[in-house]
Amino acid sequence: MEFLQYFGNVFSVYHMALLIGGTFAGLILGALPGLSPTMAVALMIPFTFHMEPAAGLILLGAMYTSTVAGGAISAILVNVPGAPANIATAMDGHQLAAKGRAAEALHYCFTSSFVGGVLGILVLILFTPPLAKLALEFGPAELFWIAILGITVIGTIGSKSVVKGLLSGLFGISLSTIGANPMLGEDRFVYSDHLESGIHVVAALIGLFAIPQVLSLIEQAHKDKTSSVYALGESKLVKSVVYNLGRVKALTIGSIVGIVVGIIPGAGGQIAGLVAYDQVKKLSKYPSKFGEGEPDGVIAAESANNGMVGPSLVPLLTLSIPGSPTAAVLLGGLLIHGLFPGPDLFTVHAETTWTFINSLIVAQFFMLIIGLLLSQHSGWIMKVPDHFMAAAILILAVFGTYSIQTSYSDVLIMSCLGLIMFFASKFGFSAAPVVLGIILGPIAEDSFLQGSLIAGSRDGLLGYFTEGPINIVLILLCIVSIGYSAYSGAKMRKQEGEVA
Amino acid sequence: MNWLNSRERLSAVWAGLAAVLLLISSFFNTDAEVYLFPRIAAVCIAVLAAVLVYSNISLTPTDDQRNERIIDWSSLLPGLIAGVIYILCIEYVGFYASSFLAFCAITMLYGKRSTFDAKALFYKEVSVATVFMIVLYILFWKLLHVRTPTGFLF
Numbered sequence: 001m002e003f004l005q006y007f008g009n010v011f012s013v014y015h016m017a018l019l020i021g022g023t024f025a026g027l028i029l030g031a032l033p034g035l036s037p038t039m040a041v042a043l044m045i046p047f048t049f050h051m052e053p054a055a056g057l058i059l060l061g062a063m064y065t066s067t068v069a070g071g072a073i074s075a076i077l078v079n080v081p082g083a084p085a086n087i088a089t090a091m092d093g094h095q096l097a098a099k100g101r102a103a104e105a106l107h108y109c110f111t112s113s114f115v116g117g118v119l120g121i122l123v124l125i126l127f128t129p130p131l132a133k134l135a136l137e138f139g140p141a142e143l144f145w146i147a148i149l150g151i152t153v154i155g156t157i158g159s160k161s162v163v164k165g166l167l168s169g170l171f172g173i174s175l176s177t178i179g180a181n182p183m184l185g186e187d188r189f190v191y192s193d194h195l196e197s198g199i200h201v202v203a204a205l206i207g208l209f210a211i212p213q214v215l216s217l218i219e220q221a222h223k224d225k226t227s228s229v230y231a232l233g234e235s236k237l238v239k240s241v242v243y244n245l246g247r248v249k250a251l252t253i254g255s256i257v258g259i260v261v262g263i264i265p266g267a268g269g270q271i272a273g274l275v276a277y278d279q280v281k282k283l284s285k286y287p288s289k290f291g292e293g294e295p296d297g298v299i300a301a302e303s304a305n306n307g308m309v310g311p312s313l314v315p316l317l318t319l320s321i322p323g324s325p326t327a328a329v330l331l332g333g334l335l336i337h338g339l340f341p342g343p344d345l346f347t348v349h350a351e352t353t354w355t356f357i358n359s360l361i362v363a364q365f366f367m368l369i370i371g372l373l374l375s376q377h378s379g380w381i382m383k384v385p386d387h388f389m390a391a392a393i394l395i396l397a398v399f400g401t402y403s404i405q406t407s408y409s410d411v412l413i414m415s416c417l418g419l420i421m422f423f424a425s426k427f428g429f430s431a432a433p434v435v436l437g438i439i440l441g442p443i444a445e446d447s448f449l450q451g452s453l454i455a456g457s458r459d460g461l462l463g464y465f466t467e468g469p470i471n472i473v474l475i476l477l478c479i480v481s482i483g484y485s486a487y488s489g490a491k492m493r494k495q496e497g498e499v500a
Numbered sequence: 501m502n503w504l505n506s507r508e509r510l511s512a513v514w515a516g517l518a519a520v521l522l523l524i525s526s527f528f529n530t531d532a533e534v535y536l537f538p539r540i541a542a543v544c545i546a547v548l549a550a551v552l553v554y555s556n557i558s559l560t561p562t563d564d565q566r567n568e569r570i571i572d573w574s575s576l577l578p579g580l581i582a583g584v585i586y587i588l589c590i591e592y593v594g595f596y597a598s599s600f601l602a603f604c605a606i607t608m609l610y611g612k613r614s615t616f617d618a619k620a621l622f623y624k625e626v627s628v629a630t631v632f633m634i635v636l637y638i639l640f641w642k643l644l645h646v647r648t649p650t651g652f653l654f
Contacts, residue, residue: 163548177541219571219575386610394586394602399595402595403644411587424514426571
């Protein structure tokens with residue numbers, strides 16, 4: 001019960017201020033349709049650069065938790081999910097709003113998110129220490145395959161096209177090799193002075209997530225938006241919360257699905273919400289009511305997408321494999337504070353790590369309280385015009401990037417990467433595998449080079465990288481994730497062809 | 501050119517071009533030991549790009565796929581140009597001044613306005629830009645102590 005030892009650290013004035021501020025900002029940013037949780041957390045990372053590691057992680061963790069929950073506000077009021085995780089919420093949440101029960105739907109959202117979130121964090125507390133101990137068994141070969149597995153999983157499960165997902169991940173790895181060779185010190189791909197220090201992971205994060213969002217908002221700014229914001233309506237808070245807590249089946253299904261999906265690397269909240277919605281509909285006595293304003297649909301989806309948050313950090317904190325794209329961004333946040341996933345997090349940096357994890361539990365309470373208060377006044381958030389958001393995000397991205405190393409080169413690199421990613425996303429390539437390639441590429445390369453040196457005196461390269469049960473399991477997992485995604489993609493294309 | 505009339509085929513072409521570029525930059529006139537890992541990545545990218553090109557050769561795009569508009573250039577271009585000018589001028593004009601001008605430019609370019617309320621909207625956009633820049637100044641200059649280049653303005 002080591003986490004109890006550091007529980008008190010969360011309740012310092014500074015940490016509580018960051019928790020409350022991060023939760024409030026996360027709910028607002030999550031509610032804005034133009035901002036994804038991934039982008040919001042990426043934009044926040046430069047601000048944490050100047051903080052103590054524990055404080056920075058507390059802020060990022062609070063934002064991660066609350067942006068996912070905040071996305072339900074726009075999903076319900078305007079039928080535009082604030083985050084991909086809220087797609088399932090919109091299916092019944094918006095119908096409730098159409099019936100004048102928007103406030104009630106929002107109460108269900110935050111209560112369910114709280115329940116799922118707390119259960120998810122408890123799983124995080126239980127599973128990370130034993131998995132971190134397992135990571136002690138990892139040598140260079142295992143670390144290499146872990147890095148490849150991370151990129152493979154998020155490139156295949158997290159993308160619509162297996163080939164494009166893998167291409168994105170490999171492109172990220174190529175970008176990570178810009179700069180000095182880690183062993184020999186010689187420059188690679190340094191065609192300009194701006195590339196001498198390589199690509200900073202935070203500049204890449206902001207460029208790959210924020211700039212494409214800015215350009216998308218600008219591109220759609222001229223479009224007429226005919227959807228109106230539904231009024232909140234009246235709702236008795238206590239009655240809604242009691243009703244919600246009584247929907248045990250929906251809460252249980254949602255939380256379990258969220259936990260299982262969260263632990264699977266790369267899957268993310270979008271899948272959790274949709275799977276939970278689907279399951280609760282199948283197991284309901286009244287499946288025909290779903291899609292017409294059935295509260296269980298909202299309850300299951302929201303408990304799943306917040307229940308996913310804690311478990312998505314399990315593979316991240318132990319094996320450097322993020323459970324979701326936002327967790328991938330959080331990995332960047334860990335690295336800039338000098339915290340490397342693995343057993344050291346729970347030994348050398350135990351105080352920081354457990355303070356961060358404990359803060360996630362406390363963040364659930366603030367998310368519930370602030371979310372329920374905000375739900376009464378959230379209509380105004382929807383009325384922020386796209387072009388104002390685009391301008392604000394662009395300028396925040398520039399300032400945030402510059403503040404990392406006070407280097408204009410970072411700003412230029414951020415802008416170029418963002419531009420490339422915007423056009424690439426139009427052709428079906430996604431940012432999350434690229435980011436993971438940039439983050440895990442150096443780990444893969446270092447492990448590969450170390451392993452090559454060891455292999456030279458042993459069984460040769462192939463023998464060293466394929467021996468041992470852990471290596472074999474990791475290689476098999478890479479093959480299974482590629483194979484499964486390729487099979488699912490082929491099946492979907494065949495079904496679309498039949499329908500056409 | 502008819503072959504390039506769909507999103508998927510264009511994506512294959514761009515992936516192929518990127519792969520060729522990476523192969524050239526990794527293999528041409530470079531040290532084998534220094535560029536070992538980038539070469540491995542470039543070869544893997546080339547293989548996957550070839551798979552993508554091959555899989556798109558046989559696909560026949562539907563009429564919808566042929567006619568779809570991938571990028572709305574008329575909407576995007578003004579903001580894109582404003583953003584590029586902003587990034588290029590930021591060091592010479594100054595971070596805060598150029599950011600203020602960029603904010604005003606983007607909101608004015610994309611704000612819906614009629615002749616009747618054009619003046620009111622102008623004041624609204626300038627006011628919001630001013631408040632935003634003041635908040636950024638307090639946050640970055642005063643709280644985080646990030647000193648940005650001032651250029652010939654600020």
